[in-house]
Amino acid sequence: MFFRLLTAALLTFAATAAQSQDAAAPVQQLLQEQSELIVKSSRRTIEPAIAAVRDSGLPGAQLVLEKWEAREMWVNEETGLFVYAEEVDRDTLRIFDFSTGEQIGEVPDDGWDQIKPNSGIRALLGSALVKFQLSDPDPANRRAALDSLERNGNESHLEVLRESIGDETDPAIKSRKERIERLLTIAYGATTEARTDAMETFRGDLGLDVRARLNPILATSRTAAPSIPDGTNVALQLEPGKDITREDAYDLLIGADLAPPRLTSAAQRQTLQDNIVDGRVGDIPVEALSNPAERDRAYANLIQAGIAQPAATVEQVDEALSAHVFYDAYAEKDPAVTEAAEGLLRSIELRVGLNQFLDLSLDALSLASIYFLAAIGLAITFGVMGVINMAHGEFIMMGAYTGYVVQQIVPNYTVSIILAIPLAFAVTFAAGVAMERLVIRWLYSRPLETLLATFGISIALQQLAKNIFGTQARPLTSPDWLNGQLALNDIVAISNIRVAIFVLALVFLGFFLFLMKKTRLGLETRAVTQNPKMAASMGINPDRVNMMTFGLGSGIAGIAGVAIGLYAQVTSELGQQYIVQSFMTVVVGGVGNIWGTLLGATMIGFLQKGIEWFNPSNTLAAQTYMIVFIIIFIQFRPRGIIALKGRAAGD
Structure with missing residues (x-):
């Protein structure tokens, strides 16, 4: 111890x-x-x-x-x-x-x-530490300090930041320092010239940080006063009844204690009724109160007697409005700064609009490539065979589920997607051939029966998928290199998956052009499309061509299912989300024409995105408007953008 x-x-x-x-x-x-x-x-x-x-x-x-x-x-x-x-x-x-x-x-x-x-x-302590962090030997600490300045930079940081720029050795960090220095100068520069010069360096810049610095400068407050005070930077002078309602203008006066509350007829009447004594109100006989002027006199007498609260009559409201001015004033006191900020914001808004249009176009192009992949197989089968295959969407669904099953077996997502594409083609090709051999070959030239039969098969395939995989959505995970997005700037960006689908659509476009123009199957398909009876007389087997063509179209739908499943949840109803657009794409483009299908998919993709841009809160309305437009379009072009030539000659 x-x-x-x-x-x-x-x-x-x-x-x-x-x-x-x-x-x-x-x-x-x-x-x-x-x-x-x-x-x-x-x-x-x-x-x-x-x-x-x-x-x-x-x-x-x-x-x-x-x-x-x-x-x-x-x-x-x-x-x-x-x-x-x-x-x-x-x-x-x-x-x-x-x-x-x-x-x-x-x-x-x-x-x-x-x-x-x-x-x-x-x-405040974190803000003070920025001075030391900006010169820290560790680049990560310097970047963290710049992150802090972007969020909470203030006037005290401006000189510290300027001092650190000259000693900066990392070009990327130095560029960020210079940008943040100019942003802080816009808000806290010592002179008007320094602030406006800093703004000029950002003309047309799309960065959100620039607009964030301009918004406080251009912020306004609405005010009422007997006259505009000296030194006020007025954004807009308002005229009651034109630029601002009379009611709102008078509310501004009340809020500034420049006028008494407005006297409504109901409030005046109730006050007068509550103060009737011996047939008189405020020394005015009750029978005289039918006259508005006498009512006002009676109410004024009640106010003078301390019985009623002071309130403005209609005439007093008019006098108060005419005796005061109403205006929006900038929080920034320097007119030169606000003028420069407005000019800079206009230049930015112009570029923002152009880039929003570009971003919308990329979205539309991406959607068009998805519709093209979904419809390309249908275009071939519908064009060559004239079969309205309502189960085409279920082949898309089967392809997506094939990709999901492959990923359960092969955990490497890149390898599994590479394996899933040919396997999905094989599965749906086989399913398409089986469907053509067992059902459709017996229903040629019977379109109503074909439609009903394929619709029934569609329902059966959906139920089969539910029985096997359940009703819960299944993920089809994309590889890491497909995650993220390709960003051109703060406005224009597109996900890597959509870029991959666009490339896949171009690959299939090239594949089909080669298939139809350079191979025997393509030659036979075109012959059967043009005139099946003449093709048969020349030794071509129309049944075999129909079988191979239907299987090919179904196989392409399976590959489209893998692609679509990478960004959409895989469910038994997946195909139903694309079957309507697929048929619209084929009909609008021109039945059986690959270029027509491409144009139809592009038209529908841009149309849908355009309608959604005008009405972003209601996608169902966008779908409805699009269908109405397509109905009107086919009234004028019933055979599509590029009409198929030939099959009618054989009918």
């Missing part, structure tokens, strides 16, 4: 001796000078103390701010010594010197108070 007490006494003595040396350090002297503000800190009073530490240039200044922000700074109640400390246990502190960062010793926590800054003070 004796040795334990002796050890504690020696540690306390050693710590006390070290504390006396620490008290002589310059950073400690600075803290002593600011002690009252630090110990009794508040968000409103602490800034001078923080600024004194930040701008002192002393070696321990950064450490003080860091430990202060982290709530690790302590002060001795008796000596006023500031240290930073770790809690060894409930009763002991391990204290450190701010000037050297070295351990002073371990002491009992009796007589030591922890400095606990609130969230507001910690925000």
